[in-house]
Amino acid sequence: MNTISHCPICNSEKQSTFLKSIDYNYTKEEFTIVECGDCSFRFTSPIPTEDKIGEYYKADNYISHTSSKKGMFEKLYHRVRKHTIKKKFKLVQKHANDQSLLDIGCGTGDFLGYVKEQGWKTKGLEPSEDARKMAIERNKVEVESTAELPNQTTDSVGAISMWHVLEHVYNLNADFADFKRILKPDGTFFIAVPNCASHDASHYKEEWAAYDLPIHLYHFRPQDIEKLADKFEMKVVDILPMKFDSYYVSMLSEKYKAKKEKLSLGLMIKGFWRGFISNMKADKRSYSSQIYVLKHK
Numbered sequence: 001m002n003t004i005s006h007c008p009i010c011n012s013e014k015q016s017t018f019l020k021s022i023d024y025n026y027t028k029e030e031f032t033i034v035e036c037g038d039c040s041f042r043f044t045s046p047i048p049t050e051d052k053i054g055e056y057y058k059a060d061n062y063i064s065h066t067s068s069k070k071g072m073f074e075k076l077y078h079r080v081r082k083h084t085i086k087k088k089f090k091l092v093q094k095h096a097n098d099q100s101l102l103d104i105g106c107g108t109g110d111f112l113g114y115v116k117e118q119g120w121k122t123k124g125l126e127p128s129e130d131a132r133k134m135a136i137e138r139n140k141v142e143v144e145s146t147a148e149l150p151n152q153t154t155d156s157v158g159a160i161s162m163w164h165v166l167e168h169v170y171n172l173n174a175d176f177a178d179f180k181r182i183l184k185p186d187g188t189f190f191i192a193v194p195n196c197a198s199h200d201a202s203h204y205k206e207e208w209a210a211y212d213l214p215i216h217l218y219h220f221r222p223q224d225i226e227k228l229a230d231k232f233e234m235k236v237v238d239i240l241p242m243k244f245d246s247y248y249v250s251m252l253s254e255k256y257k258a259k260k261e262k263l264s265l266g267l268m269i270k271g272f273w274r275g276f277i278s279n280m281k282a283d284k285r286s287y288s289s290q291i292y293v294l295k296h297k
């Protein structure tokens, strides 16, 4: 285990326990989220060492890397995913100044494949070898290992996207410096992350599925992304909601709360209702998951 003694955003050594929860997906081990005493950023500490953290991604129900269409929940998930791919592309297209995209943590490359079909120049970076193989086979996209991040050319892409990836990045500051370096001076950086300042997060507390311990290392709120951007001389120019995520996260949270291995119809309905309430209560800075659009200062 690796104790994070300094806040990844402000470097302060002051911290207190925010909450304790478990790895619901896989090991059921207990983990702690601490809160910085200076900037109030919340991060997981201690975390598994970098060579061991891959073990925590091997859960059977980690569906974002698979293409199984078995259950009702998975079916719904895949349908929503198709829709969100198109929506994400429209957003990227709206902000980007040229048609080149680097998708970091591209998984099996479904988003990247869609963007490539639209005539864009694309590349993905992905840590999982299995996902890289699937991305190349299924979506015919160019994908490299995330270990190649420092070798990407400076000022080389018009857009970088990270869809639910930044919260997994082990070396946040070193990697963020690389993202900024690779992005063209007029480029746009798209970051989607869960928001622990949302209604569903407050409602489910330690059973909130988007804490996803220990693989989510950071638990961002809008002010944390703004501080992080500022630290790297970037600025947040827009914040957008991901309205489907509140339903997905709330349904999973209901499963954890009920201590069930499978999601029943009753739990799905409960989660759906909570997701609906969360969206109704949300303003621009308090949706369950949000997309931050960043530019260089």
Ligand SMILES: [Zn+2]
Binding pocket: 007, 008, 009, 010, 011, 012, 036, 037, 038, 039, 040, 041
């Ligand atoms: Zn801090």
